[in-house]
Structures are given as structure tokens and as C-alpha cells.
Amino acid sequence: MKTTVRRQIILAAGSDLLSTFSAQAFNFAVGLYLLALTGSAFSFGLILLIGPCVTLVLAPLVGKLVDAYKHQHLLVISQLFSCGGLVAFLLLLFLLPQQRFVWIILAVILLRALALLTTTAYQTSVVYLVPVTQQQRLNSLEQAANSLATIVAPIIAAAAYTSWGFIWLVYVEIFGELLNLLAFTQLDFNFAGRQQVPKKLAQQRLRQTFNYLWRIPALRLLLLFGLQVNFFISVLNVGLPYVLLRQLHFTNSMYAFTDSMLGIGMVVAGLSLAKRTLRWPLKIIVIGIFIFGGLLFILALVMWLPAYQLLFVCMVNFGLGFCLLIINTLEQTFMQQTVPRQQQGHVFALFSAVVQIMIPLGALFYGYCYDHYSAVWLFAGTGASILLVSGLLWHYYQTVTCQ
Incomplete structure (x- = not known):
């Protein structure tokens, strides 16, 4: 076995x-x-x-x-x-x-x-x-x-x-x-069960699948978290290369090193999760998103530091990568164990489509913002927005589930 x-x-x-x-x-x-x-x-x-x-x-x-x-x-x-x-x-x-x-x-x-x-x-x-x-x-x-x-x-x-x-x-x-x-x-x-293929294809419309996602509080929470993270992650994807290379005057090799720390954080998180099973995945996801927002605050402070900027950016990127992988892994595992097997195709495909919409929207939004506002305030404002929105969503989820 x-x-x-x-x-x-x-x-x-x-x-x-x-x-x-x-x-x-x-x-x-x-x-x-x-x-x-x-x-x-x-x-x-x-x-x-x-x-x-x-x-x-x-x-x-x-x-x-x-x-x-x-x-x-x-x-x-x-x-x-x-x-x-x-x-x-x-x-x-x-x-x-x-x-x-x-x-x-x-x-x-x-x-x-x-x-x-x-x-x-x-x-x-x-x-x-x-x-x-x-x-x-x-x-x-x-x-x-x-x-x-x-x-x-x-x-x-x-x-x-x-x-x-x-x-x-x-x-x-x-x-x-x-x-x-x-x-x-x-x-x-x-190996762990036999897939039951329906004899007759069920006509499940897109609206029905979305209603199913929205009807279950835990899945609704994950969907809203996914929309939030995919939108706000653009503050890094769009702005971090510009900030590090143009404003902090990092060399190309220094920028490549800081960027690699994001992936290294993900690898370390993946190997750590493989050794233990975490209970209360929703709570850990919320904690991970709060830490993600806090790290953006720290990144804003790094812009004002006169020294050790490379060290602090590497540490922040490592933490961001660590948090993102834990969030993604626990979200994926929770959905696999929650959504009925016969509906997972519809639900996973729609979930992926909806949250991916926020990536180009976030890129357009932050592309405009970086042309008009300081990167310090964008990092700090995004961190504050993540903390505020996540706190409200978690409070709403607890209120709904306690009723």
C-alpha cells in the first residue's frame, strides 16, 4: 500500500x-x-x-x-x-x-x-x-x-x-x-476509488455551477479570496521589477536573485507541507493572506531604508512565496475534499476562469497607478486593502456559518 x-x-x-x-x-x-x-x-x-x-x-x-x-x-x-x-x-x-x-x-x-x-x-x-x-x-x-x-x-x-x-x-x-x-x-x-462516469450527460449550465459555488459559504469565501489575491498580486508583478531596477538601482543579477527567492520560498513551503497535515485549512488560509498583506507593508518600509535593502527584499520575497504556496495548496486540497466528485470538473473550471479574470484587470489598474503614484504608497495601500478586505470577508463568513 x-x-x-x-x-x-x-x-x-x-x-x-x-x-x-x-x-x-x-x-x-x-x-x-x-x-x-x-x-x-x-x-x-x-x-x-x-x-x-x-x-x-x-x-x-x-x-x-x-x-x-x-x-x-x-x-x-x-x-x-x-x-x-x-x-x-x-x-x-x-x-x-x-x-x-x-x-x-x-x-x-x-x-x-x-x-x-x-x-x-x-x-x-x-x-x-x-x-x-x-x-x-x-x-x-x-x-x-x-x-x-x-x-x-x-x-x-x-x-x-x-x-x-x-x-x-x-x-x-x-x-x-x-x-x-x-x-x-x-x-x-x-487506486483510491473508481470514477463514476454518468450514462447521460447532465446539462449543468454555467449559472448553476456559479450558484453552487456561491451557495456554500466556504467555497464562496475561497472564491472571494482568490479574486482578491489575483488582483492585488499585480502590485508585485507590475511594479516590483520597475521599483528594484529603476528606483533602488539594483543590478540585473541582484534583481534575479531577489526574484528567485519567491520561488525558493514556494519550494520550502511545499516540502514543509508534504511532511504534515494541517487542520483548519480555512483559518490557515486567512492567516496566510493576512501575512501576505503585512509583508507588502514591510516592502513599502524597505523603500525608505538607507541600507540592507537587498537583504530585506529577499526576506520579503521568500515570505511572499511561502505564503502563496500554502494558500494555493490548502485551497486546492480543501476544494478537492469538499466538492462532490461528479461536479468537480464544472466547479474547478469555473473557479479558475473567474479568478484568472482578475490578473489582467489588476495589471491594467496597477500599470496606470505606477505612472501616477509613488510605489511606497501603492505597496502600503495594497497591504492595507488586503488586511481590511480579508478581515471583512472572514467576519462575514463566521457570521453566516454561525446563523
């Missing part, structure tokens, strides 16, 4: 590490290639918008597919289509190079759509892969693997892109998809 569980976890976390590494390397190379091709930052913005738009449009269809068909079959089919799409992309680049920009955009759309299907089908499969007592461990190790891949992939991708060019990183992505396909064929998707 223990040997089989260990095998399931190793296969799942290992495939996550390899697939995330290849996908991150490919995405990084796409950004560099588009910049060289167009010479415009607009292409970066277009790539960033594709993910949320694809998720929003396809969430109802993906949820319906995941709840109606065998998860393993969907995962295998998704990987096969990804490999086939990448091969077709390579052929089009060679045969019709004058339309390279169009082929890249279409390839990114296809891969994001298939990634949505793969992610949703896999998240709903965790309850069948390992026992309930091991779900947090699996989720935390996978989050740690993803974080490690996110740290390493851009470094290796930059070196590979410079040495060998964009095409070789497409080969790396195909290789990663094939390894993921192999892992999905080796995992036992009936």
Missing part, C-alpha cells in the same frame, strides 16, 4: 516538474522570439491576455467534458493533441515562415486550451490517485515541483535560446509533453 502510494506521488510530482519546466521554457522562448520578431512590448501583453480569455471562454465546455468522461482518457488525448499541435506548428514555421506571428499566436491559444483541459482533469483526478490522507502531501509536492521548475526554466531557456535558437525549445516542449503522456499512462487512476 505505502509503496504504491509513494509510486503514485513520485510519478505525479515528477511529471508536474518536467511538464512545467518544458512549458515555462517554451513560454519564455516565445516571449523572446516575439520581441525579436516584432520589436514591440505589445506582443507580451497579447500573450498574457490569451490565458485568461481562453479559460473564460472554454471553462463551461471543459467542465462538462471532465465530468462526463474518464479523466485518464481526457489527459492522454490532451497530451496527444498537444504533441500533434506542436509538430504542426514546427511544419508551418518551416513551410510558411512569413506568417510566423500568426502561427505563434495560434499555437499559444491551442496549448492554453489543452492546458486548461489537462489541469482541470488532473485536479479532479487527485481524489482517485491517492487516499484522502495523502492529498495534501501530493498537492504540496506538486506545487513545490512547479515552483522549482519556474525558477530553473527561464535560466536554462535563456541559455538554450541564445545558443541554439527558438526551434530547439519547441523540441523541448514536445519532449516534455511526451513524458507527461507516459506518466499519465502509468498512473493508476482507480
Whole structure:
């Protein structure tokens, strides 16, 4: 039993590490290639918008597919289509190079759509892969693997892109998809329970799924927390590079080091969570969000420090990464154990679509704010907003559940 569980976890976390590494390397190379091709930052913005738009449009269809068909079959089919799409992309680049920009955009759309299907089908499969007592461990190790891949992939991708060019990183992505396909064929998707596929497809509308999410206080709380975090995280994604490089005059290597601390914090948090099962996940999520807001306050204070700015920024980034991974892991585990298995496809797909909408909205909001307001006040104001909104949401949740 223990040997089989260990095998399931190793296969799942290992495939996550390899697939995330290849996908991150490919995405990084796409950004560099588009910049060289167009010479415009607009292409970066277009790539960033594709993910949320694809998720929003396809969430109802993906949820319906995941709840109606065998998860393993969907995962295998998704990987096969990804490999086939990448091969077709390579052929089009060679045969019709004058339309390279169009082929890249279409390839990114296809891969994001298939990634949505793969992610949703896999998240709903965790309850069948390992026992309930091991779900947090699996989720935390996978989050740690993803974080490690996110740290390493851009470094290796930059070196590979410079040495060998964009095409070789497409080969790396195909290789990663094939390894993921192999892992999905080796995992036992009936180990902790057998998926019950409905004989007749239930017509569950988007509004019904949203009503289900909103009707249950704990899921409503997680949804509102997800919207808040994804919006406010843009204060870092948009402003931190500008602040560190332009205002604090960090060198590129210093900035890269501080940025890596975010991922290191996530890896440490993932490994820590894998060793223990935390009770009261909602309370810990709330504490993590409060700490997240407090760290933004500290980041605002760092701007006024005459010395040791590098040390303090590294410590804050490590703490932010640590908190974010704990929040994400406990949220994912809680939803897997709370939402009925037959509805997880619809619910997870819609949840992902709704919270991802806030990423581009937050980027637009903070992009405007950084042009008109001081970074110190933006960090401090965002930290205060997180503390205030989170406190109100938690108070509202306790009031509703006590009635």
C-alpha cells in the first residue's frame, strides 16, 4: 500500500516538474522570439491576455467534458493533441515562415486550451490517485515541483535560446509533453476509488455551477479570496521589477536573485507541507493572506531604508512565496475534499476562469497607478486593502456559518 502510494506521488510530482519546466521554457522562448520578431512590448501583453480569455471562454465546455468522461482518457488525448499541435506548428514555421506571428499566436491559444483541459482533469483526478490522507502531501509536492521548475526554466531557456535558437525549445516542449503522456499512462487512476462516469450527460449550465459555488459559504469565501489575491498580486508583478531596477538601482543579477527567492520560498513551503497535515485549512488560509498583506507593508518600509535593502527584499520575497504556496495548496486540497466528485470538473473550471479574470484587470489598474503614484504608497495601500478586505470577508463568513 505505502509503496504504491509513494509510486503514485513520485510519478505525479515528477511529471508536474518536467511538464512545467518544458512549458515555462517554451513560454519564455516565445516571449523572446516575439520581441525579436516584432520589436514591440505589445506582443507580451497579447500573450498574457490569451490565458485568461481562453479559460473564460472554454471553462463551461471543459467542465462538462471532465465530468462526463474518464479523466485518464481526457489527459492522454490532451497530451496527444498537444504533441500533434506542436509538430504542426514546427511544419508551418518551416513551410510558411512569413506568417510566423500568426502561427505563434495560434499555437499559444491551442496549448492554453489543452492546458486548461489537462489541469482541470488532473485536479479532479487527485481524489482517485491517492487516499484522502495523502492529498495534501501530493498537492504540496506538486506545487513545490512547479515552483522549482519556474525558477530553473527561464535560466536554462535563456541559455538554450541564445545558443541554439527558438526551434530547439519547441523540441523541448514536445519532449516534455511526451513524458507527461507516459506518466499519465502509468498512473493508476482507480487506486483510491473508481470514477463514476454518468450514462447521460447532465446539462449543468454555467449559472448553476456559479450558484453552487456561491451557495456554500466556504467555497464562496475561497472564491472571494482568490479574486482578491489575483488582483492585488499585480502590485508585485507590475511594479516590483520597475521599483528594484529603476528606483533602488539594483543590478540585473541582484534583481534575479531577489526574484528567485519567491520561488525558493514556494519550494520550502511545499516540502514543509508534504511532511504534515494541517487542520483548519480555512483559518490557515486567512492567516496566510493576512501575512501576505503585512509583508507588502514591510516592502513599502524597505523603500525608505538607507541600507540592507537587498537583504530585506529577499526576506520579503521568500515570505511572499511561502505564503502563496500554502494558500494555493490548502485551497486546492480543501476544494478537492469538499466538492462532490461528479461536479468537480464544472466547479474547478469555473473557479479558475473567474479568478484568472482578475490578473489582467489588476495589471491594467496597477500599470496606470505606477505612472501616477509613488510605489511606497501603492505597496502600503495594497497591504492595507488586503488586511481590511480579508478581515471583512472572514467576519462575514463566521457570521453566516454561525446563523
